[in-house]
Amino acid sequence: MTLSKENIISLLELNSLFAYDNLKQIEELNIDLKKEAECFFTGIINRHYILTKDLLILFKNKNSTYLGSQLILFRCIIDDFIHLTYIVNQIDSNEMMIKFNSDAYNKNFIRLKKLAVLNETKLDGKYPNYPTYKQIEELKESFKKQNNNAEYFINKEDFKLKTFDNMGNIIGKLNDENYAHKLRRAYYFWGHLSDFVHYSNFSFRLERKINPSQDNTYLMFAEIIQYSYQVIKTSFEYFERTYKIELIDKNKLYERYKDAEH
Known part of the structure; x- marks a missing residue:
């Protein structure tokens, strides 16, 4: 199976519309973003609407054969997919979500403290x-x-703030959970695209070898767009449960991706 740039653009357009339709539903609820879950799930759907829109702009307007910007944004999508899938599948998913968000604050305070030490001791x-x-x-x-x-x-x-496992530890702790295979596969892509996030001669030479019309690059992109669909769908389940509203799927993406959900 081969895919073209036009196929990827079409998939991104469908996913972006999917995110937009359901984000508009959430905005009409007048939710309280001070609530942990409402902020978390609204934010991640909004993020994936923006990511897919940004990717669309890049694919439509960039003529260069280099795909560094796209590769970096796709890596962000994988990051969200792994974290969200792991969180919602834990016994106490709400506490796991709190730890995930707390960890971000904790890391920020650590960085600020290091700056303060430098300022006080050297400046x-x-x-x-x-x-x-x-x-x-x-x-x-x-x-x-x-x-x-x-x-x-x-x-x-x-x-002392709660902390969350890093990506490697999350994958390392997986056993025979029904979602383990999906996360291990996604983690392979995550690691591969990390090579492009962190520049080196290796990443530069690797990117020069990419020929998306002939290799599997567009197939990988299509799979990662499916991850974004699942992030949006999974996040919206909170609003389905809490507000008794239904997911909007005008283009029947569920039919396209239903086999990938198992």
């Missing part, structure tokens, strides 16, 4: 774009005072 605490120890503590106090952040803490007094 006399005077560099205008780096925080000081005092500013970090003030930021932590402000974070602790926000009620909707309470569930992120293991120990609020000592400012």
Whole structure:
């Protein structure tokens, strides 16, 4: 089976419309983005609408044979697919989602602290774009005072936040779960496309060898677009359960992708 650039453009258009239709439904609900789940699932659907639109622009307007930008964006889609699939399949998926979001804040605080150390120890605490120890503590106090952040803490007094496994650990912990094969396959693509995220002569030479009209590159892209469809569909299930609304699938993408869901 071979695919063309036009096939990929068509798939992206269908997926983008799928995301848009269901995002509009969510916007009409007037949801509360301060709620963890509502923010998380709305945000990820919105992200995939934007990712597919950006990819469409690149494929429609870029004549270069180099696909670096597309490869990087497709890697973002795989990242979301692996994380979301793993989270929703856990016994306490809500707690796992909280850990995932908390981990992002935790990493940000760690990075800010490193900047503060550099500022205080090397720059006399005077560099205008780096925080000081005092500013970090003030930021932590402000974070602790926000009620909707309470569930992120293991120990609020000592400012210890919940953390989430990295990608390698997630895949390494898989056993015989019914979704394990899908994630291991996606992880292979994720690792392959990571070569393009992190530049080296290896990635440059690898990209020069890509001939999407003759190799399997477009087939890989089509599979990753299917991951995006599943991310949108899975995320929307929250709103189906909570608000009793139905997923809009005007172009019957379910029929196209139903075999891939098992």
